[in-house]
Amino acid sequence: MCFPGLYEDSGTATPLQQQFPEQSSPTRQRDTPDNLRFPNTPSNLRPIQFPYTQADIVPIPGYPGWGRTNWTIGDGNCQFRAFAKALDNDRTSHQEVRRRVAQAMVQWPWRDFISHNYVSQQELEEDARRLAQDREWGNSTSLWLMGALWEVSIAVLHIDAHGSLSWLMGYSGLDDAYLCLAFINGNHYENLLHL
Template identity: 30%
Template sequence: MLRWFSKLIISGTVDKAAVGLKSLGLARAEANRPKTYKIHNITHKVHPFKPPAYTTLERLNSKPVTYRTRWTDPDGNCLFKALAKAMGSPQVTHQDLRLKAVNYMRDHQEDYERFVEIGKDDPPGEDLAARFNRYLDNMAKDGTWGDHLTIKALCSVLNIAIAVLGKMSDGTFSWMRTGSDPKGYIALSLVSEHYENLFSMQEVFPNL
């Protein structure tokens, strides 16, 4: 049966796609698909998934133009959800990433505690260690906004690099790069304290 089916495919009587096999052209296209792209001479990894429909994206007037998704819930977990999405593995969840960041900072307290900002509601005279532990306890909670310290910790524990395109108060855009990875940065967008995935124009319009 299989031998007979193979003959039909080879002869062209049955198309490969009809039996769930990739055509040679499609296989070549996927093999030749670029693994990175550049924005402002920053090398970014191509997303492990196709961009959503253009009409669902938000066009950012950055230079060059970029496109931001609108699929991440504004529930305080947006940084972790957008990063989990960009990593492309169903085994990676936003809960896992939050826990990894908190545990890494707890294990490397000396590298992080002095960078925790003093809040207006912090107890007066609180020492550095106590403030840092309170920060970690809060960051471990679902819905707590991720910050630059969590990005730094995630880059370290996952051996990745993240580039965040942030929109400034004057409407301009600026990159914040964290970590180092010769394979390129994972690109995210930050607008009004909300993280989303970010695409280059060449990813959204590959045939231009």
């Protein structure tokens, strides 16, 4: 599993599956590939906040109607860049997203929500210092905090090297409109589009 602590499709109903009824799927059941057991992705996606052309989109094989971008720089900031692009077309910079996430990790009340992800307070503080540094990879904690701090629900489509797909829950909040990201081969984030 790529993100310890996130919900991955295991054949059992996850909170996201329970929250949205079957008919809310943006893809018809017959279009859903066998290796993707999460067909009820919310149809209430956040409006796309950025301009794109067909040349910017890489289709997702076996998952009609969905594509991912190919523009996010793979420099260790990709989780923060993809989130900032999806949030408001980079009006909030990826540096600002990173700074706010790293600060929130050690502040009340956020630290109390995430402390169970760490063995000790010292480990949490070390991770916050690491995440504050440019080019350091984000993790499940930073993804969760992005959703919590900006009050936006996040769903992530994990695409592995073999083309297998699984949905991960980044954050589920009061906002019904999911911001969707693609996580590719366990090491890179891009924006995800329902076309």
